[in-house]
Amino acid sequence: MTLQDVAKLAGVAPITASRAINKPDSVSAEVLLKVQAAIDRTGYVPNRMAGSLASSRSRIIAAVVPSTVMSVFMQTVETLNNTLFDAGYQLMLGQSSYSPEREEALLEAVIGRRPDGIFLAGILQPGKARTRLLASKIPIVESWDLTQTPIDMLIGFSHLEIGRAVAKHLIDKGRKRFALVMAGDERADRRATAFKQAVHAAGLGEVYVVNVGDSRTLKSGRDAFVKILASCPSSNAIDAIFCSSDLLAMGVVTEAIAKGINVPKTLSVMGFGDVPFGADVEPALSTVRINGSDIGRLAAQYLMDKAEGRPIDKPIVDVGFSIIERAST
Amino acid sequence: MTLQDVAKLAGVAPITASRAINKPDSVSAEVLLKVQAAIDRTGYVPNRMAGSLASSRSRIIAAVVPSTVMSVFMQTVETLNNTLFDAGYQLMLGQSSYSPEREEALLEAVIGRRPDGIFLAGILQPGKARTRLLASKIPIVESWDLTQTPIDMLIGFSHLEIGRAVAKHLIDKGRKRFALVMAGDERADRRATAFKQAVHAAGLGEVYVVNVGDSRTLKSGRDAFVKILASCPSSNAIDAIFCSSDLLAMGVVTEAIAKGINVPKTLSVMGFGDVPFGADVEPALSTVRINGSDIGRLAAQYLMDKAEGRPIDKPIVDVGFSIIERAST
DNA sequence: TTGAAAGCGCTAACAA
């Protein structure tokens, strides 16, 4: 079943059938009816692959994320996908699994598909992939971070500001002894750095840091808190912990409660990411909220606008964040 | 940059350059070197869209899931995606948002892309989309359920058996008064039905059911438990609850603890899906584990095998499930 | 092992 067949059945030229399908307004009512009838009779589904090749417009957007299971990026991807689909686009999804090599291979494969746009969770460091992407002229949105030199467009927020804001929040609560529980993640490192600076600027002591590596689980949060308890003298106990994800924070809270430590009376715990159920656990988790849906929606809009030749008036957007104060602080 | 350009630069015919790229073994070492050099010099990335059209092999697999955020299907999708990528395939991801209309539109769009295979989270009910899919001859894996009449291939497990197994587990623990907390989901309904039958067969009383509709959140679990408390006389209180997802179960547990009810002493709670952190909350959550990764890996294998013309010797596979007993029961 | 010719199924550009 090809457009040819449908056109023949409808008694029109292939291009007329094509127009009836893609730009129904540009065709007479009579033709529209005949083509529609032919399609219904044959069950014809246009081959978008061929259409893409002929028009150099694939109507595919690729998204590259580090991971998809329990990932803070998925809300963004979901909204991105839904927004794109409603506009006639499809999403190709790639996972880099936090590996730069894999990310590079992924990007190479992605370029081969000639997508009309690429969404990146994060900012791409200089390297072969970045050079390729730059050369490809494909519209690109980097995200979840800020930089003066994006490849193309950028929709993010400042991790430094977050570190400072969280420190301020905890200091305002009267906390004095801080710890950080962090996954091995460059963005988390920057939040941590800003957090430490703010703590020092307030004249408060050393910040104790636990790095959980690539293990972003609730269990790691529990383990990290055990480590903190073991390492810090109870005479001068940690009274506030900022974690690089909500799941880690929930682990810390779980372990603290299991050890009979009151959250938030004795210990404040703060997460990052605002998982959907953070408000409903006991105690409800204070956290940093990023509006992932906003990023997804805006990214879809930007990518489609650029692909369709519309101008982007603000290619770098800071969507900000909110400190969500709940029971855990 | 096209294959033409690269071929000209290398001093060979386009088809020879194509072979150097795709079947390096079928080409002399000398040619390989020249083509490789030309590619390196130009930064050429083959246009897979054109290749797909010419060869009728897109090396794209489409996956359709109800949702992606906090969804039990994501482990499957992640493994599916990784397995495919390692074999040179890309994944297109569609979300039906639990809407049959959207699913139908999605499937239509998917067919238009001429994927080499389609993965469906769940079983497709008879209807227009199913007919289309059947007619398209595209390899298809349905999943997460069992049926005698799949569209093509099937990798799943029995929801009836799960309902029975969970009932047995709770009855064996000496529980007598049961409730179900269920999202509006046909598969959950079947688990519920089998659960109720097993309870009745054991001579135990009516099962109290709370339907939370489309709200699969921890909050809904909490609300459901409030409802159960309000509706069931304390003289004959519910002592075991089976939930249609782990998140709902955690909500029930959270609310129970908040109300001073001991889990599991006074109340047993069982989830479904085995979220990654279920083992690490307090109390650890008993649940039904589906090996999502196995499903994803096998689905990728089946889809690629069929796409590449290899025979499938067992097109219907029951991957089973495990009852994971933890502290909450 | 290499190449020439033809064509995958569609749409852009132009003409009627």
Added chain:
DNA sequence: TTGTTAGCGCTTTCAA
């Protein structure tokens, strides 16, 4: 409003 022609960038088929 409709049609003709040419071609998107690659691979298949067949021949050398």
